[in-house]
Amino acid sequence: MKELVTIKAIARQLGVSPSTVSRALQDHPRISLHTREAVHALARQLNYFPSTTARNLKSGKxxxxxxxxxxxxxxxxxxxxxxxxxxxxxxxxxxxxxxxxxxxxxxxxxxxxxxxxxxxxxxxxxxxxxxxxxxxxxxxxxxxxxxxxxxxxxxxxxxxxxxDMERGAYEATKWLAGRGYKRIALLNGPIALVASEDRYRGYVKALLEENLPVENALIKRVDLTTPDVIDKMTQLIQSAIRPDAVLAFNDYVALDAMRACRAQHLRINVDIGFVSFANLPLTTYMDPPPLASVEQHxxxxxxxxxxxxxxxxxxxxxxxxxxxxxxxxxxxxxxxxxxxxxx
Amino acid sequence: MKELVTIKAIARQLGVSPSTVSRALQDHPRISLHTREAVHALARQLNYFPSTTARNLKSGKxxxxxxxxxxxxxxxxxxxxxxxxxxxxxxxxxxxxxxxxxxxxxxxxxxxxxxxxxxxxxxxxxxxxxxxxxxxxxxxxxxxxxxxxxxxxxxxxxxxxxxDMERGAYEATKWLAGRGYKRIALLNGPIALVASEDRYRGYVKALLEENLPVENALIKRVDLTTPDVIDKMTQLIQSAIRPDAVLAFNDYVALDAMRACRAQHLRINVDIGFVSFANLPLTTYMDPPPLASVEQHxxxxxxxxxxxxxxxxxxxxxxxxxxxxxxxxxxxxxxxxxxxxxx
DNA sequence: CATATATGCGCAAACGGTTGCGCAAAAACC
DNA sequence: GGTTTTTGCGCAACCGTTTGCGCATATATG
CATH class of the missing domain: 3.40.50.2300 (Response regulator)
Known part of the structure; x- marks a missing residue:
C-alpha cells in the first residue's frame, strides 16, 4: 500500500511547513518564486492531488x-x-x-x-x-x-x-382548431396530477376561444396504463360524437391510443388527427408520428x-x-x- | 444563520466531552446508560445529523x-x-x-x-x-x-x-436459420467497435454450423446514422441475392432498416424477417417490432x-x-x- | 482490608487541508 | 544609521468526527 501524497509529505521532503506548501500551491504572493516552483515541481512529480474531502470539511461545502x-x-x-x-x-x-x-x-x-x-x-x-x-x-x-x-x-x-403546460395545451388545441378539426378529444391523465389540470384548462380555454363546444363525452381520464388507454380510446371512437382529433396526455398515451384506432380501422392522422405532449425521441420512431407534439424542453x-x-x-x-x-x-x-x- | 448542530454543541450543552458524545451515539458499552440516553435525546431534539464529510476525512473513504x-x-x-x-x-x-x-x-x-x-x-x-x-x-x-x-x-x-454478444449473434442467427431463413444479412456496426467483431464472429459461426454460405454481399457495415443505414439496407434489397432476413446491429439500426424496406414495398417480417440487439423498450413501440431481439440485460x-x-x-x-x-x-x-x- | 477488575469518562492526536497572525530578516525610506 | 515597509515563512487553530490511552472512582475478588 503506497503512502498517500499529502501536503505534509511534500512539506517534509522540501523542509518547509505545510502551510507554505498550501500557499505555494495557491500561488500566494507572499511565497517566494523559488519556493513556489520547487513545490509545484515536487507536487507534479509525486502526482499530488488535493483531498476534496479535506477541503470540503474546511469549507463546509x-x-x-x-x-x-x-x-x-x-x-x-x-x-x-x-x-x-x-x-x-x-x-x-x-x-x-x-x-x-x-x-x-x-x-x-x-x-x-x-x-x-x-x-x-x-x-x-x-x-x-x-x-x-x-x-x-x-x-x-x-x-x-x-x-x-x-x-x-x-x-x-x-x-x-x-x-407551462396549460399554455402548451392551449396552443396545441388552437392549432388543431386552426386546421379545421371540430371534435377535439382530450385523453387526459389522472385527476391527482397537477399536469392533468393544466392541460384541461388550456384545452378548455382554446375551445371557448374558437367557439367550439366543450363536450364532456370528448374528455377522458386514463391511468396511463396501456389497457386503460385502449379502453378509453375505443369508447371515444364508438361514442355518439366520434372525435376527429385527439389531444393525448403524453407520447405514450398517444401511442397506445393510435393502436386502438388502428384496431378500429381508422387511419392515423387521416381519419383522426393526433397531437401529444413531451416530444420524446419516441415520436420520431412512431410510424406515423403524431401531427405535432408539445416540446417541454x-x-x-x-x-x-x-x-x-x-x-x-x-x-x-x-x-x-x-x-x-x-x-x-x-x-x-x-x-x-x-x-x-x-x- | 443558525449554528450547525455538531457533536461539540451537544457535548457543551450536556457538560460532557465530545468523545463521550461520539461514543454515546455509537452505543459504546463504556458509556453509562444514563449518559447515552441523554445524548440520544438531545441529538434527536436538536435534529443532529453526523457530518459525512468529517467521517470521510477520518476514514479515507x-x-x-x-x-x-x-x-x-x-x-x-x-x-x-x-x-x-x-x-x-x-x-x-x-x-x-x-x-x-x-x-x-x-x-x-x-x-x-x-x-x-x-x-x-x-x-x-x-x-x-x-x-x-x-x-x-x-x-x-x-x-x-x-x-x-x-x-x-x-x-x-x-x-x-x-x-457475450458473440453468443447473442450466434443464437439469433441459429434461430433465424431454424425458422427456415436461408439468406440472412448482417447489418453490422463500425469496424472499430469490438461489438461489431463479436456479432460478426457469432453470425459466421452459426452460418457454418447450419451449412449456409457466408456471402460477403450479405454483410454490410453501417456508421449507425439513419442515412447510412437506409443506404446500406437499400443496397441489400437491390443486390443479386436479396436477403430474406436481417440481423441488425441494434434496435435503432433495425428501425431505420425497416423504413428502407417499407420504402421498397417489402412487408416487414413477411417478405423479410428482422432480428436485432438490445431489446430496448423501443422495440415494443415499433409496429411491427422485430421478430426477436437479443436482450443484453x-x-x-x-x-x-x-x-x-x-x-x-x-x-x-x-x-x-x-x-x-x-x-x-x-x-x-x-x-x-x-x-x-x-x- | 488489600489487590484486581470493571466502569465511566476526558485528553489529545489524527484525518488533510486552509488561514489569521506573528516574527524575523531583508529592502526601502529619510 | 535608524525607522518603516516589505518579503518569506512558520505556528497554531480550525473544520467535525473518531479512537487509543490513561486516570480516576466504583465494584468485585481473595
Missing part, C-alpha cells in the same frame, strides 16, 4: 448537487439529467443521482440521507400523487437550497422550474434548475426570494406526419 | 461510486444506471454521474477530477473508438478500483462486466458491476485478481411480431 427523480430510464427525466450534468460538470460540481421510483417512502429515505450528506443543493422532481412533503421541508429547514423541477407541488417555499429545465441553484449558492445570504421559471412550451409539427396527411 | 457513461439518455445506458443506483443506494453508497458524450477528451477531464475527488470506485463504459486509456490507468495506479462496463477495451487491468450489468466493486472494497488487500463476468444474452421473441407473421 461538498460540491455535490443531488438530483432526485422518479425514474431515470424515462426519456423525459434522463434528458433533464443530461442538462443538469452538462452545466454542473462545467461548474465543477458533482451530480449525485437518486431515483424515487415514484414512491414517497423511498423519496423520504433519500432525503434523510441527503440531510447528513450535506449536499450543496437538491433538484427534485417529486414522486407523483404525493401529499406528504415533510422530508422536503426538513432539508429546506437545514438551509439546503431546493429547486422543484417539473412536478411542482404547492405549499413548498423553494425555487421552481417547470414548463427537459434539457433546458435541467440547466435552468442548476443555474438557479448555483446562483443561490454564491449569494451573500438568503435573499429569501424564490424564483419560479416557467419555460415556454413549443408546438413541434412533424414533417413526416404532415406528408402522410397530405397524401 | 467517500462513499461515492462514480459512473462514467457515454450518454445517459440512451435507453441502454439509463437502464444500466438504473441497476447501479438500485444496488448502490441499498448499500449506502452515493452514485455520481458523468457523461463522456463519447468524447475521449471529456472522459479524460472527468477522470482527472475523479482522482482528486477520491471516489471509492469507478464504473465506466468507455467512449467508443478510443485507443487512449492513460486516464483510466492513472486512477487504477491511484488504487481506485475500476470496473469496465459493456464497452471493454483490451489491455486494462480491471474488472469487467459485459454481455443492462440492468443486471449495472447491479453486477456494483457488486464486484463493493466486494473489492471490503477485501483485506488487493487480491490482484480481476474478475470478468460475461452475462448470458437472451433471445426474446416478440409475440406481436410472430402474430403478424402468421397472419
Amino acid at each position: 461538498t460540491g455535490i448537487i443531488a438530483v432526485v427523480l422518479p425514474e431515470i430510464r424515462e426519456n423525459f427525466f434522463s434528458e433533464i439529467i443530461n442538462g443538469i450534468e452538462e452545466l454542473a460538470f462545467d461548474r465543477g460540481y458533482t451530480v449525485a443521482l437518486y431515483q424515487s421510483h415514484d414512491k414517497v417512502e423511498r423519496e423520504e429515505r433519500i432525503f434523510t440521507g441527503l440531510a447528513s450528506q450535506r449536499v450543496d443543493g437538491i433538484l427534485v422532481s417529486v414522486a407523483k400523487e404525493t401529499q406528504r412533503f415533510g422530508h422536503i421541508q426538513a432539508v429546506i429547514d437545514r438551509q439546503i437550497p431546493v429547486v422543484l423541477l417539473d412536478r411542482i407541488p404547492p405549499g413548498i417555499a423553494a425555487h421552481r422550474v417547470g414548463c 427537459p434539457f433546458r429545465m435541467g440547466t435552468t434548475a442548476v443555474e438557479i441553484l448555483l446562483a443561490t449558492l454564491v449569494e451573500d445570504n438568503e435573499s429569501a426570494e424564490f424564483q419560479t421559471i416557467m419555460l415556454k412550451p413549443e408546438l413541434v409539427v412533424s414533417q413526416a406526419a404532415m406528408r402522410v396527411q397530405e397524401a | 467517500t462513499g461515492i461510486i462514480a459512473v462514467v457513461l457515454p450518454e445517459i439518455r440512451e435507453n441502454f445506458f439509463s437502464e444500466i444506471i438504473n441497476g447501479i443506483e438500485e444496488l448502490a443506494f441499498d448499500r449506502g453508497y452515493t452514485v455520481a454521474l458523468y457523461q463522456s458524450h463519447d468524447k475521449v477528451e471529456r472522459e479524460e477531464r472527468i477522470f482527472t477530477g475523479l482522482a482528486s475527488q477520491r471516489v471509492d470506485g469507478i464504473l465506466v463504459s468507455v467512449a467508443k473508438e478510443t485507443q487512449r486509456f492513460g486516464h483510466i490507468q492513472a486512477v487504477i495506479d491511484r488504487q481506485i478500483p475500476v470496473v469496465l462496463l459493456d464497452r471493454i477495451p483490451p489491455g486494462i487491468a480491471a474488472h469487467r462486466v459485459g454481455c 443492462p440492468f443486471r450489468m449495472g447491479t453486477t458491476a456494483v457488486e464486484i466493486l463493493l466486494a473489492t472494497l471490503v477485501e483485506d488487500n488487493e487480491s490482484a485478481e480481476f474478475q470478468t463476468i460475461m452475462l448470458k444474452p437472451e433471445l426474446v421473441v416478440s409475440q406481436a411480431a410472430m402474430r403478424v407473421q402468421e397472419a
Whole structure:
C-alpha cells in the first residue's frame, strides 16, 4: 500500500511547513518564486492531488448537487439529467443521482440521507400523487437550497422550474382548431396530477376561444396504463360524437391510443388527427408520428434548475426570494406526419 | 444563520466531552446508560445529523461510486444506471454521474477530477473508438478500483462486466436459420467497435454450423446514422441475392432498416424477417417490432458491476485478481411480431 | 482490608487541508 | 544609521468526527 501524497509529505521532503506548501500551491504572493516552483515541481512529480474531502470539511461545502427523480430510464427525466450534468460538470460540481421510483417512502429515505450528506443543493422532481412533503421541508429547514423541477407541488417555499403546460395545451388545441378539426378529444391523465389540470384548462380555454363546444363525452381520464388507454380510446371512437382529433396526455398515451384506432380501422392522422405532449425521441420512431407534439424542453429545465441553484449558492445570504421559471412550451409539427396527411 | 448542530454543541450543552458524545451515539458499552440516553435525546431534539464529510476525512473513504457513461439518455445506458443506483443506494453508497458524450477528451477531464475527488470506485463504459486509456490507468495506479462496463477495451487491468454478444449473434442467427431463413444479412456496426467483431464472429459461426454460405454481399457495415443505414439496407434489397432476413446491429439500426424496406414495398417480417440487439423498450413501440431481439440485460450489468466493486472494497488487500463476468444474452421473441407473421 | 477488575469518562492526536497572525530578516525610506 | 515597509515563512487553530490511552472512582475478588 503506497503512502498517500499529502501536503505534509511534500512539506517534509522540501523542509518547509505545510502551510507554505498550501500557499505555494495557491500561488500566494507572499511565497517566494523559488519556493513556489520547487513545490509545484515536487507536487507534479509525486502526482499530488488535493483531498476534496479535506477541503470540503474546511469549507463546509461538498460540491455535490443531488438530483432526485422518479425514474431515470424515462426519456423525459434522463434528458433533464443530461442538462443538469452538462452545466454542473462545467461548474465543477458533482451530480449525485437518486431515483424515487415514484414512491414517497423511498423519496423520504433519500432525503434523510441527503440531510447528513450535506449536499450543496437538491433538484427534485417529486414522486407523483404525493401529499406528504415533510422530508422536503426538513432539508429546506437545514438551509439546503431546493429547486422543484417539473412536478411542482404547492405549499413548498423553494425555487421552481417547470414548463407551462396549460399554455402548451392551449396552443396545441388552437392549432388543431386552426386546421379545421371540430371534435377535439382530450385523453387526459389522472385527476391527482397537477399536469392533468393544466392541460384541461388550456384545452378548455382554446375551445371557448374558437367557439367550439366543450363536450364532456370528448374528455377522458386514463391511468396511463396501456389497457386503460385502449379502453378509453375505443369508447371515444364508438361514442355518439366520434372525435376527429385527439389531444393525448403524453407520447405514450398517444401511442397506445393510435393502436386502438388502428384496431378500429381508422387511419392515423387521416381519419383522426393526433397531437401529444413531451416530444420524446419516441415520436420520431412512431410510424406515423403524431401531427405535432408539445416540446417541454427537459434539457433546458435541467440547466435552468442548476443555474438557479448555483446562483443561490454564491449569494451573500438568503435573499429569501424564490424564483419560479416557467419555460415556454413549443408546438413541434412533424414533417413526416404532415406528408402522410397530405397524401 | 443558525449554528450547525455538531457533536461539540451537544457535548457543551450536556457538560460532557465530545468523545463521550461520539461514543454515546455509537452505543459504546463504556458509556453509562444514563449518559447515552441523554445524548440520544438531545441529538434527536436538536435534529443532529453526523457530518459525512468529517467521517470521510477520518476514514479515507467517500462513499461515492462514480459512473462514467457515454450518454445517459440512451435507453441502454439509463437502464444500466438504473441497476447501479438500485444496488448502490441499498448499500449506502452515493452514485455520481458523468457523461463522456463519447468524447475521449471529456472522459479524460472527468477522470482527472475523479482522482482528486477520491471516489471509492469507478464504473465506466468507455467512449467508443478510443485507443487512449492513460486516464483510466492513472486512477487504477491511484488504487481506485475500476470496473469496465459493456464497452471493454483490451489491455486494462480491471474488472469487467459485459454481455457475450458473440453468443447473442450466434443464437439469433441459429434461430433465424431454424425458422427456415436461408439468406440472412448482417447489418453490422463500425469496424472499430469490438461489438461489431463479436456479432460478426457469432453470425459466421452459426452460418457454418447450419451449412449456409457466408456471402460477403450479405454483410454490410453501417456508421449507425439513419442515412447510412437506409443506404446500406437499400443496397441489400437491390443486390443479386436479396436477403430474406436481417440481423441488425441494434434496435435503432433495425428501425431505420425497416423504413428502407417499407420504402421498397417489402412487408416487414413477411417478405423479410428482422432480428436485432438490445431489446430496448423501443422495440415494443415499433409496429411491427422485430421478430426477436437479443436482450443484453443492462440492468443486471449495472447491479453486477456494483457488486464486484463493493466486494473489492471490503477485501483485506488487493487480491490482484480481476474478475470478468460475461452475462448470458437472451433471445426474446416478440409475440406481436410472430402474430403478424402468421397472419 | 488489600489487590484486581470493571466502569465511566476526558485528553489529545489524527484525518488533510486552509488561514489569521506573528516574527524575523531583508529592502526601502529619510 | 535608524525607522518603516516589505518579503518569506512558520505556528497554531480550525473544520467535525473518531479512537487509543490513561486516570480516576466504583465494584468485585481473595
